Amino acid sequence: MRSVGLLLCLAALHSTALAACQTGLAERLHAKLNLQRALLHELSVCEPWRVHLGRSIVVLPLPGRAPDTLDLEVLVVQQPDNGNSERATVLAQARQTVPSGGADDLVVTDIELDGARYRLSTDLRSFGLRITRRSTAMQQPASSETLSLFALAPHNHLELLLDELAIRKERGQWTAGCAGRFEKHESQVAVSRSSVSKGLADLRVSRSDWQSVNELQGEDCVESSERPRYSESLLRFDGSQYRSAD
Template sequence: MRRYPFVAGLLATFCIAGHAACDTGLAERMHAKLHPQRQLDHERAVCEPWRGLPGRFIVVLPLPRPSSRPDASEFDLDVLVVQQADNGNTDRAKIVSRLFEEAALTEDAVRISAIKVDTARYVLAPDARAFGLRILHQGSSRDHPYSNETLTLYLPQGQRLVKVLDKFETVMELGAWDTSCEGNFETVHSSLALARSTSNGLADLNVRETRSESRSILQGEECVTQDRPAKFKSTMLRYNGKSYRASGNVAAD
């Protein structure tokens, strides 16, 4: 019984140390080390402890770049897995795995509202643990509202980070209305769950999609929203040796 308080205290220490490393500028130090001549988008840069892996961090560096379109902004994206030194000195943190992508993100009328690290337990195989990067977008049109969220899964393979799932849409909300009442709206939510089956060494992914539609109309002086029956669909994503791809519908109604 005496071991449990010790374990809880140890986990709390790891958590505090992890957030302390990020709070003291680990992402900024990685930026200064790797891209001293480049601007960093501080608002969207991310540093997050990799939950369950003491001393390991996920750092995301969005780097603005010249765009080929005058009405758009582009960003290179440097995604890092960083191991903190045993003595806690973040100045001696070591890059374990990395993926640098040119022009990975584009922003126009639909802006990137946030970049978030997802450290859920994506254990795709006994020796293959991935993490996710969620990108949130927000449209600027009032009469045609739009927002979405995409999920990309990164799998460390030695010094390389491999994208095994690229920009899978988990949330999508859109509509068209007169900005007063009348209009049509649609929402799609998709969730991932690990399946027991595997393909090419990695677990299959079950996708559960829920699609909801509604219509708002003016009845007299009252704006009334009519919800249509939700639609559900299940899909299996299988690893083809390079990335996850849909293999067809499992069920729909």
């Protein structure tokens, strides 16, 4: 019954522990930058950047200028020594436009800072941003998660190096009783220790794919799963962003 539990989880837009700012920092920065659009408070992110003492990563989500999109204002913020967030200074800023809604009905429900450290070169500090989307369609549940990588380049220039790599995708279709088909894809990203392109380490992506089917056998709902399939790929920096080497 694992797929049934997964189905119910995906179909419900339940309240989660979102990475929202609790100190008012996001609201103050939104006002200071005069962004002219409403701040989507429930998706805001304020997290310490642990590789830089006194600095934080702040994400201000705004309704996108294009239909079915969000504009994310991604900020590197210097916090004062006394911890007074009212005196926080924006060191670097980048904008990322991401889809939300549209034809696939996948809506952004969570944005969070990735906990991994991506050491792409000896002198470049980077961080990851994860975006989760979910569908509300009861009979066609779906969810996805993507990873983007940003780096703080010299002169406090914030660069988007990896734009929404899909690292998880779940999708299914079922009838009200039991019958259904489900598929799941997961990817793990690791920094290569042996290969470099244009001055930055390559990224190795390990992907797993599963499929399962639910069928009613007598009075029991029985799940059968195919053996997972595994594949690997390489992303190389082309001087602007990471792209597939295939």
